[in-house]
Amino acid sequence: MEAVILAGGKGTRLAPYTTVIPKPLVPVGDMAVMEIVVNQLARAGCTRVTVAVSHLAQLIQAYFGDGSKWGLAIDYSVEDQPLSTIGPLRLIDNLPENFLVMNGDVLTDLDLAGFFAAHVSSKAQATIATYRRDVKVDFGVLESARDGRLTRFAEKPIEHFHVSMGVYAFSRAILELVPSGKPYGFDQLMLDMIAAGRDVRCRRHDGYWLDIGRPDDYQAACEQFEKMRGALLGPPKSAKG
Numbered sequence: 001m002e003a004v005i006l007a008g009g010k011g012t013r014l015a016p017y018t019t020v021i022p023k024p025l026v027p028v029g030d031m032a033v034m035e036i037v038v039n040q041l042a043r044a045g046c047t048r049v050t051v052a053v054s055h056l057a058q059l060i061q062a063y064f065g066d067g068s069k070w071g072l073a074i075d076y077s078v079e080d081q082p083l084s085t086i087g088p089l090r091l092i093d094n095l096p097e098n099f100l101v102m103n104g105d106v107l108t109d110l111d112l113a114g115f116f117a118a119h120v121s122s123k124a125q126a127t128i129a130t131y132r133r134d135v136k137v138d139f140g141v142l143e144s145a146r147d148g149r150l151t152r153f154a155e156k157p158i159e160h161f162h163v164s165m166g167v168y169a170f171s172r173a174i175l176e177l178v179p180s181g182k183p184y185g186f187d188q189l190m191l192d193m194i195a196a197g198r199d200v201r202c203r204r205h206d207g208y209w210l211d212i213g214r215p216d217d218y219q220a221a222c223e224q225f226e227k228m229r230g231a232l233l234g235p236p237k238s239a240k241g
Contacts (some may be wrong), residue, residue: 001046001116002096004144007034007104008054008079008185024104025063026218029225032063034104035070039233042070044102044112047233052088054079064201083183089170090178103166107221108209109231110167115203119169124201126174126193129167135159162202165209174198207231 007024024034031039034051041049049067053060053076067074077091085103089095094165098120100112110129121129136158143152164186177192178184193200208228212218225232 001044001100002048003041003050003100003102004089004092004095005034005037005049005051005102005104006085006088007051008057008082016185022053022060023212024060026105026212028107028212028218028221029229033107033221034060034185036099036107036232037102037104038064038067038070038072038074040112041083041100041102042072043234044116046072048073048075048093050077051104052076052077052079052092058175081181082183083181086174086186086189087177087182087184090175090180095172095175097172099170099172101168101170103211105212106166106226107212107225107232108165108167108205108239109207109228110165110205112167114182115167116169118203118222119201122178122199122201124199124202126189126198128164128168128190128202129165129202130166130202130204132204132206133161133163135161162204165205166211206241219229 003062005024007022007056009023025032028034028036038049049072051074052059055239057078058233064074077088079088079091083091089101098116100116108129109145115127115129137156139156141154141157153160174193177189177196190200208231209219210221210224212221
């Protein structure tokens with residue numbers, strides 16, 4: 001299993017934390033958030049990780065080096081211009097037939113090895129890890145007929161959505177849809193794959209997931225990390241049989 005970690009964004013929503021350090025190096029507990037991701041990949045049996053970098057790339061490269069500290073090989077793909085979330089994949093040579101792609105700021109206890117194995121066995125071109133998100137509407141919601149007559153009312157309803165977790169498994173065949181040297185996002189890839197009739201699967205995760213995209217999410221991650229350390233990183237080495 002090989003993986004790509006997307007770590008090129010500026011993290012503007014997480015300012016001021018990301019003013020002087022890239023978002024993947026923002027600390028959660030005693031670790032950088034992307035260090036947690038790298039540890040999880042190594043634990044799942046990943047042998048090679050390519051980190052797609054741009055903003056403050058030299059800091060990420062200095063921190064992770066060649067990956068030997070974590071027991072896997074790390075190399076880097078540097079963007080000269082922003083290419084969004086999927087565009088950087090066109091810059092990476094020798095991607096295997098199937099590979100993982102992860103955002104560098106995601107905390108989850110998803111079984112990465114099991115997720116990847118399910119993707120390979122399905123023979124799908126893309127498998128998207130999904131999570132149920134409940135969104136409360138802070139208003140009374142009205143529905144009416146064309147003549148204005150009220151037909152339904154709900155006071156502060158809760159809507160349910162299945163959202164992308166920022167963890168994907170792809171077949172190399174998706175690169176046929178990715179333009180070279182142009183920004184190309186996950187949203188556009190999904191629309192293009194649906195339009196082209198490509199096989200895309202969704203795999204729901206009911207465990208822990210947190211996308212560290214905003215200050216309140218980052219605060220939650222810092223508060224929850226020690227409680228979730230075992231689920232995210234496994235037992236300490238001294239506790240292993």
